[in-house]
Amino acid sequence: MWMSYLGPQMHVNLASAPLLEQVMRQEGKYPVRNDMELWKEHRDQHDLTYGPFTTEGHHWYQLRQALNQRLLKPAEAALYTDAFNEVIDDFMTRLDQLRAESASGNQVSDMAQLFYYFALEAICYILFEKRIGCLQRSIPEDTVTFVRSIGLMFQNSLYATFLPKWTRPVLPFWKRYLDGWNAIFSFGKKLIDEKLEDMEAQLQAAGPDGIQVSGYLHFLL
Structure with a gap:
């Protein structure tokens, strides 16, 4: 066990399985994780409620209970098999396209980026019940903005974490982070609003008794 410092933060590092077990066994009813202070600051500035990564205690437990019902149970997770297979098929198609377009005809230059697009496509298809086009030859502009914004947020969060708060109005990193x-959030809201419109159309056409839960977002809404 040793201590290290990263900017203003002190870290206690464990490299022993018995010590790790002892720490985990001493945890209370609800897990204690990083408080995600930087994420909370963004939510507070825009009057947004906390999610499972930013809340703690009993509220975290309530959120996890609601979210887990259609994700972590094996029988429920199996419902997404067709969606995953669809994304996998498109991933393999895109892989073949990139190989054919390469100089050697059999090489993909950036597999990490392709796997990243695959993961985003699969996650969004499950969460929002809609394809966002990460694996298309020509990626939609709003999806490009979404992907770029994720990178922008993570890159600038490093500076926002370790630079003093007085630098925020002076240096560009805090604004880029926000x-x-x-x-x-804008991209996610657009997809949720589209789903709400679809649900409203179904309700108008079939009535309350004619609507069946189609997927994860439909279940949450």
Whole structure:
């Protein structure tokens, strides 16, 4: 066990399985994790409620209980098999396209980026019940903005974490960090609003008894 410092933060590092076990066993009813202070500042500035990564205690437990019902139970998770297979098929198609377009005809230059697009496509398809086009030959502009905003948020969060708060109005990093989050939330809100419109149309056409829960977002809404 040893201590290290990263900017203003002190870290206690454990490299022993028995010590890790002891720490985990001493945890209370609800897990205690990083308080995600930087994420909370963005939520507070825009009057947004906290989610499972930013809340703690009993509220965290309530959120996890609601979210887990259609994700972590094996029988429920199996419902997304077709969606995953669809994304996997498109991933393999895109892989073949990139190989064919390469100089050697059999090489993909940036597999990490392709896997990143695959992960985003699969996650968004499950959460929002809609394809966002990460694996298309020509990615939609709003999806490009969304992907870029995720990188912008994470890159600038490093500076926002370790630089003093008085630098925020002077240096560009804090504004870039907030702009990244705002674009991420805007993209998610657009997909949720589209789902609400679809649900309203179904309700008008079939009535309350004619609507079946189609997926994860539909279940939450």
